[in-house]
Amino acid sequence: MKSKQAGSSIKRGLAAVAAVFTLMAGTAIAADPIKVGSFLSVTGPAAFLGDPEQKTLELYVEKINAAGGVLGRKLELVAYDSGGNAEKARTFVKRLIEQDKVDVIVGGSTTGETMAVVPLVEAAQVPFISLAGAVVIVEPVKKWVFKTPHTDRMACEKIFIDMQSRKFSKIALISGPGGFDKSMRGQCLGVAKKYGIEVIADETYGGGDTDMTAQLTKIKNTAGVQAVLNAGFGQGPAIVTKNYRQIGVSMPLYQSHGVASKEFIKLAGPAAEGVRLPAAALLVADSLPQSDAQRSVVVSYKNEYESRFKSEVSTFGGHAYDGLYIVVEAMKKAGGTDKAKVRDAIEATHGFMGTAGVFNMSPTDHMGLDLSAFRMLEVKGGNWTLVK
Amino acid sequence: MQSRPILVGLASPRTGGMLALAGVIALLPLFLSNKYFYDIVVLVGLNAIVCVGLNLLIGYAGQISLGHAGFFGAGAYGSAILASRFGWPPIAAMLATTLAVALLAYLVGRPILRLKGHYLAMATLGMGIIVFMVITTEDAYTGGPDGIAVVPFSIGGYVLQGERVWYWVVGALLLLAVWLAQNLIDSPAGRALRALHSSEVGAEVVGINAAKHKVMVFVISAVFASVAGSLAAHYSGFITPGKATFLHSIELVTMVVFGGMASTFGAVVGAAVLTTLPQLLAVFEDYEMMVFGAVMMGTMIFLPRGVVPSIARLFQARSKQQIGDKESGA
Numbered sequence A: 001m002k003s004k005q006a007g008s009s010i011k012r013g014l015a016a017v018a019a020v021f022t023l024m025a026g027t028a029i030a031a032d033p034i035k036v037g038s039f040l041s042v043t044g045p046a047a048f049l050g051d052p053e054q055k056t057l058e059l060y061v062e063k064i065n066a067a068g069g070v071l072g073r074k075l076e077l078v079a080y081d082s083g084g085n086a087e088k089a090r091t092f093v094k095r096l097i098e099q100d101k102v103d104v105i106v107g108g109s110t111t112g113e114t115m116a117v118v119p120l121v122e123a124a125q126v127p128f129i130s131l132a133g134a135v136v137i138v139e140p141v142k143k144w145v146f147k148t149p150h151t152d153r154m155a156c157e158k159i160f161i162d163m164q165s166r167k168f169s170k171i172a173l174i175s176g177p178g179g180f181d182k183s184m185r186g187q188c189l190g191v192a193k194k195y196g197i198e199v200i201a202d203e204t205y206g207g208g209d210t211d212m213t214a215q216l217t218k219i220k221n222t223a224g225v226q227a228v229l230n231a232g233f234g235q236g237p238a239i240v241t242k243n244y245r246q247i248g249v250s251m252p253l254y255q256s257h258g259v260a261s262k263e264f265i266k267l268a269g270p271a272a273e274g275v276r277l278p279a280a281a282l283l284v285a286d287s288l289p290q291s292d293a294q295r296s297v298v299v300s301y302k303n304e305y306e307s308r309f310k311s312e313v314s315t316f317g318g319h320a321y322d323g324l325y326i327v328v329e330a331m332k333k334a335g336g337t338d339k340a341k342v343r344d345a346i347e348a349t350h351g352f353m354g355t356a357g358v359f360n361m362s363p364t365d366h367m368g369l370d371l372s373a374f375r376m377l378e379v380k381g382g383n384w385t386l387v388k
Numbered sequence B: 001m002q003s004r005p006i007l008v009g010l011a012s013p014r015t016g017g018m019l020a021l022a023g024v025i026a027l028l029p030l031f032l033s034n035k036y037f038y039d040i041v042v043l044v045g046l047n048a049i050v051c052v053g054l055n056l057l058i059g060y061a062g063q064i065s066l067g068h069a070g071f072f073g074a075g076a077y078g079s080a081i082l083a084s085r086f087g088w089p090p091i092a093a094m095l096a097t098t099l100a101v102a103l104l105a106y107l108v109g110r111p112i113l114r115l116k117g118h119y120l121a122m123a124t125l126g127m128g129i130i131v132f133m134v135i136t137t138e139d140a141y142t143g144g145p146d147g148i149a150v151v152p153f154s155i156g157g158y159v160l161q162g163e164r165v166w167y168w169v170v171g172a173l174l175l176l177a178v179w180l181a182q183n184l185i186d187s188p189a190g191r192a193l194r195a196l197h198s199s200e201v202g203a204e205v206v207g208i209n210a211a212k213h214k215v216m217v218f219v220i221s222a223v224f225a226s227v228a229g230s231l232a233a234h235y236s237g238f239i240t241p242g243k244a245t246f247l248h249s250i251e252l253v254t255m256v257v258f259g260g261m262a263s264t265f266g267a268v269v270g271a272a273v274l275t276t277l278p279q280l281l282a283v284f285e286d287y288e289m290m291v292f293g294a295v296m297m298g299t300m301i302f303l304p305r306g307v308v309p310s311i312a313r314l315f316q317a318r319s320k321q322q323i324g325d326k327e328s329g330a
Helices: A002-029 A048-064 A086-099 A111-123 A152-165 A178-192 A214-218 A235-246 A262-274 A281-288 A295-309 A315-334 A341-346 B003-011 B013-031 B035-059 B070-086 B090-112 B117-137 B161-186 B188-200 B200-207 B210-236 B246-259 B264-302 B307-329
Strands: A032-041 A075-081 A106-108 A128-130 A146-149 A171-173 A198-204 A229-230 A253-254 A276-280 A352-355 A358-360 A374-380 A383-386 B154-155 B158-160
Touching: A032 A086, A032 A315, A032 B246, A048 A075, A048 A315, A048 A358, A075 B264, A086 A111, A086 A352, A086 B035, A086 B264, A106 A315, A111 A146, A111 A178, A111 A352, A111 B117, A128 A315, A128 B013, A128 B264, A146 A235, A146 B003, A146 B158, A152 A253, A152 A276, A152 A374, A171 A178, A171 A214, A171 A262, A171 B188, A178 A229, A178 B158, A214 A235, A229 A235, A253 B210, A262 B003, A276 A281, A276 A315, A281 A295, A281 A374, A281 A383, A295 A315, A295 B117, A315 A341, A315 A352, A341 B161, A374 B200, B013 B035, B013 B154, B013 B161, B035 B070, B035 B210, B035 B264, B070 B090, B070 B117, B070 B210, B070 B246, B090 B117, B090 B210, B117 B246, B154 B210, B158 B161, B161 B188, B161 B210, B161 B264, B188 B210, B200 B210, B246 B264, B246 B307
Parallel strands: A032 A075, A032 A106, A106 A128, A128 A146, A171 A198, A171 A229, A229 A253, A253 A276
Antiparallel strands: A276 A374, A352 A358, A374 A383, B154 B158
């Protein structure tokens, strides 16, 4: 009995191997698909980034293929879940490069994951578009690395320009413990001088804190503060906003693009009224004027995403949309998937209208967005409105 | 009768097991067709070194530690900071870091190891979290939550780069770690540890200095973790505080338990399976975590002592039965 079973399993194994070979031969005769590799934090603490990013990539790869693919070839998405873990991200990128032999990589939800794989893509010379925020990804410029999201420095600058126009020069900063908060705090402190802004109070709160009255009281009692900026992510900013009203601080409150979702307004409730923050046009897609050049892109992305997944669109998924289309455009321009040519074409991206804004990349700028990509929003009547 | 001595020989720690492991390490490259596979195996090796150390503590001395990722992280960041920020030679940075971690483990271990059971678990957990918090908040040195780049490892003028080179280095170190662990277990100190495991009071009654032995094995396991951490940092070229999280501590303990407690080779097998499994399961995409959980549960139900000891017992039982059959036949 045993030997018979073993025989049949060997036969089955051989059949499987043969099937794989025929499959491989079959695809070799037809045009090979273009392989787009991706590693995203679909699970874990950064899932709110990775989940919409992955959905967006799947949705649009499908759409592009339905419309005939790129250069007559289908796109094939090879995506792994790195769970916010830099070590996993590194291994998966090795897998994408060595095993899956992808033509280009669009992914990396967090800065840590992105920075961990930069040495690999640089060594393997694969074009890589990161979906993470921090400035360090593109400064200094790395030959094969690009990114689509706005940087935290731009958010600081946008806020400071708005403060300037309201004649504020002395402000207080309050920030949380996360990577986003820390990076943004550093960037804001760095560029404040340029805009004639002086940070006269700099408070921080902890990760699990449920009450920030102590820090806010300190800010309230600091003489001369004209406005308060909260560089934060997640629950923290909503609590700050609530406490802020509870202890009756009357100065204007600014939040970061990190809370640019309806969730923030829900959490903070009526206290959110009057809060200003910089965000991508996607959040106010429907209220953009018809004349706005970005309107058609963000409205169509928003509709596509929301009708397919029945959940609210986020700017994070938009970054994946931008990354994918920049790559597709670059391949069309390069006339193929030659990695060096695609890289050059990505670097030459000019006037590409994405969900985040207009991309104009150059050898010294591997992100290509300027401050016009951010809109200053204010919460009014429980919704976002554009600050005119 | 023939099969038994061979099995016993294979199971005898210092000869058979070591040889088998060396054989696997020597022959494995034949099956590794690209750098990605080498990378996985290097990660397995690094995790295995930590687990071999952790197994001494958990499996032999019977003390739980939920903070070993803290030692791993401390090793990684110590090396990274000294070598990358202060320009120390990596080998010196690694030695200094290892000494510092050993001292830390000693200072922390002395009071902590007086605790037992849940209290010990909590204290080690707390220690791990403190290391993690220091790494995350002291961003002037550690780069904060976004991590820090690490220079490649070099000895003299020779730079260790590429997965293949690292494979042999990590392979050799794993052998060394296993050899050290097996020798320790076979020494009077090792027997004292096992005595502690069965009954601490009993061990003290026969004159074993429980505190001393527990601290010793705690420091040794911390040193293993720290060295693996230092190497991992140089190998990756970039580290984030993710290395030092509580979750990583749990992963390490899981590897030891999965492979089989009180079995050095079990620790190696546990590290190998749990490091490669997520890679194998990536094909299941959305169901990856569910399949992973199912594999873990299945193993614990059908191989409750962990993979290696359960299978070893199965073989022993079978060979005993054969002997019994023959004897009764004769």
